[in-house]
Amino acid sequence: MSTIIYPSPIFGPVKSRRLGISLGINLLPGDGKVCTFDCIYCECGFNKDFRTKSAFPTREEVAEKLEAKLKEMKAANELPDVLTFAGNGEPTQNPYFPEVIDDTIRLRNAYCSNAKVSVLSNSTFIHRPKVYEALMKVDNNILKLDTISDDYIDKVDRPVLPSYSAKKIIEGMKAFKGNLIIQTLFMKGTSQDGIDVDNVKEAFIAPWLETVKEIAPRGVMIYTIARETPDPNLQKATKDELDAIRDRVIAMGIPCSASY
Numbered sequence: 001m002s003t004i005i006y007p008s009p010i011f012g013p014v015k016s017r018r019l020g021i022s023l024g025i026n027l028l029p030g031d032g033k034v035c036t037f038d039c040i041y042c043e044c045g046f047n048k049d050f051r052t053k054s055a056f057p058t059r060e061e062v063a064e065k066l067e068a069k070l071k072e073m074k075a076a077n078e079l080p081d082v083l084t085f086a087g088n089g090e091p092t093q094n095p096y097f098p099e100v101i102d103d104t105i106r107l108r109n110a111y112c113s114n115a116k117v118s119v120l121s122n123s124t125f126i127h128r129p130k131v132y133e134a135l136m137k138v139d140n141n142i143l144k145l146d147t148i149s150d151d152y153i154d155k156v157d158r159p160v161l162p163s164y165s166a167k168k169i170i171e172g173m174k175a176f177k178g179n180l181i182i183q184t185l186f187m188k189g190t191s192q193d194g195i196d197v198d199n200v201k202e203a204f205i206a207p208w209l210e211t212v213k214e215i216a217p218r219g220v221m222i223y224t225i226a227r228e229t230p231d232p233n234l235q236k237a238t239k240d241e242l243d244a245i246r247d248r249v250i251a252m253g254i255p256c257s258a259s260y
Ligand code: SF4
Pocket: 035, 036, 037, 038, 039, 041, 042, 043, 044, 087, 088, 089, 090, 122, 157
């Protein structure tokens, strides 16, 4: 299978399905993957296959490389629509994450004031006060909630920390008081370990919708597998299935986009 390990700390720009022309900021080491989840659908591969020996990029390194890239893009008259924190794992794991957010907002204001700052996070550290405060500052605080079932999350998202609980994450999401976008991946099939991974079933959709309503985010992004996955048996949700879910979110009064 082909996996993607992104350069660090800056990669792209890339054309994102969900975000437009996106300049990537990868706060993980560039020689592997470090994540608090080990999703069976992760485009970076399984954690065990991409161990890294390098340190996280520092605050200074990120600011320096980001500024250099923005200068280059400005000179070429190709400024980004969005500066996106993503890459080889969970960005909030980087110990300098709050300071990097401050630097990034400063550089965005200086070089491309129309660009949005987006963070794609799996939500595991949203209870940390400094992470929470930093996420409150960004334009698009995009937090993962694939389902509200701990059993499904244990088998599919596979949290590395034993303390993970969907209930606690949901409470943490409510604390953003609407200043978040929920991201949810829908898929189908049976994993190579024989696990039914279909979260498009009504048994998953109905409680997820109820929880989305309670969290009251300012938006929802739903999507499905787009590239090869480390578990080769997974199947995409169909366009009709995603559209039907999207329409139910919109019917609750919450903007929702679907990417296929
Ligand atoms: S949370 Fe994202 S980076 Fe981490 S394992 Fe899942 S898909 Fe990969």
